[in-house]
Amino acid sequence: MRDNEDQFEQQLKQALDQGNAAMDGETLSHLRRARHQALAAQHRPAYANRWIPATAMAGAAALAVGLWLHQPVQKNQVLVAGLEDIDLLAAQEDIDFYEELDFYLWLESQQQQG
Amino acid sequence: MTKRDPNPALSDFLASVEKKAYRMAQLAINDREEAFDIVQDAMVSLVKRYGQKEPQQWRPLFYRILHNRIQDHYRRAKTRQMVFGWFSGQQDDDETGLLDPVNNAADATPGGSEQLKSSRAVVALDEAISQLPLRQQQAVMLRLWEGLNVAETAHAMRCSHGSVKTHYSRAISKLRETLGEHWP
Numbered sequence: 001m002r003d004n005e006d007q008f009e010q011q012l013k014q015a016l017d018q019g020n021a022a023m024d025g026e027t028l029s030h031l032r033r034a035r036h037q038a039l040a041a042q043h044r045p046a047y048a049n050r051w052i053p054a055t056a057m058a059g060a061a062a063l064a065v066g067l068w069l070h071q072p073v074q075k076n077q078v079l080v081a082g083l084e085d086i087d088l089l090a091a092q093e094d095i096d097f098y099e100e101l102d103f104y105l106w107l108e109s110q111q112q113q114g
Numbered sequence: 115m116t117k118r119d120p121n122p123a124l125s126d127f128l129a130s131v132e133k134k135a136y137r138m139a140q141l142a143i144n145d146r147e148e149a150f151d152i153v154q155d156a157m158v159s160l161v162k163r164y165g166q167k168e169p170q171q172w173r174p175l176f177y178r179i180l181h182n183r184i185q186d187h188y189r190r191a192k193t194r195q196m197v198f199g200w201f202s203g204q205q206d207d208d209e210t211g212l213l214d215p216v217n218n219a220a221d222a223t224p225g226g227s228e229q230l231k232s233s234r235a236v237v238a239l240d241e242a243i244s245q246l247p248l249r250q251q252q253a254v255m256l257r258l259w260e261g262l263n264v265a266e267t268a269h270a271m272r273c274s275h276g277s278v279k280t281h282y283s284r285a286i287s288k289l290r291e292t293l294g295e296h297w298p
Contacts, residue, residue: 031132038157
């Protein structure tokens with residue numbers, strides 16, 4: 001049974017690899033450009049970008065509060081929509097703040113396992 | 115005269131993951147241009163924030179960033195779908211992804227019988243993967259294809275080790291069920 005599973009998984013992997021090998025030139029060229037642009041961004045200052053998540057978060061919070069205060073009818077629906085927006089807009093900030101911390105925790109757990 | 119990469123190791127790393135990253139994004143969101151944007155965004159983020167870290171840390175960090183971006187896109191698309199669905203009062207059946215992957219693969223790239231069989235297998239698999247729930251897709255792509263271990267996959271997916279195993283197991287069962295004896 002386990003052998004069958006392994007064989008199936010191996011076939012999946014091979015098919016995925018084949019799909020990559022058959023990637024067209026236009027796609028490859030697009031990816032190459034994306035890589036070069038990313039590398040060029042390494043030395044570009046990003047001061048302005050730092051404020052975008054915080055500003056968006058503050059804006060979304062103000063919008064949600066405003067909607068909540070001025071929409072007594074169907075209040076629940078509006079509030080839920082507002083809170084979903086906050087969640088979406090906060091996603092970037094969440095990454096900024098916690099990604100690195102999580103990574104160190106993960107590294108520590110890797111070391112403990114090793 | 116060719117332009118030298120300021121960080122050849124980082125350039126090599128990005129070159130090694132770009133194709134897989136693009137296909138992961140493309141299969142997850144089914145939008146070519148958005149997939150390019152997500153991959154480039156993940157590359158920029160890795161380069162800017164983690165370019166100075168040890169090279170062996172780049173892979174799990176890159177896939178974590180990539181899958182965060184994919185999830186963000188997915189959430190926004192779901193919200194848009196809900197809003198437009200609410201206004202139009204109907205759901206677009208094409209967006210539910212209820213296609214038969216094997217039938218859909220019938221007109222794949224022409225060629226010799228072995229090549230045709232192989233092309234059909236790839237198309238059928240892509241279709242079957244794109245129909246999986248996002249978390250199951252991620253588990254298969256990261257564990258099986260990229261070869262990350264459970265801890266690295268859990269880190270990239272932001273979930274527990276147990277969740278990774280559950281998503282992975284369900285995904286493999288579903289793929290076996292969908293592709294069945296027609297595949298490869």
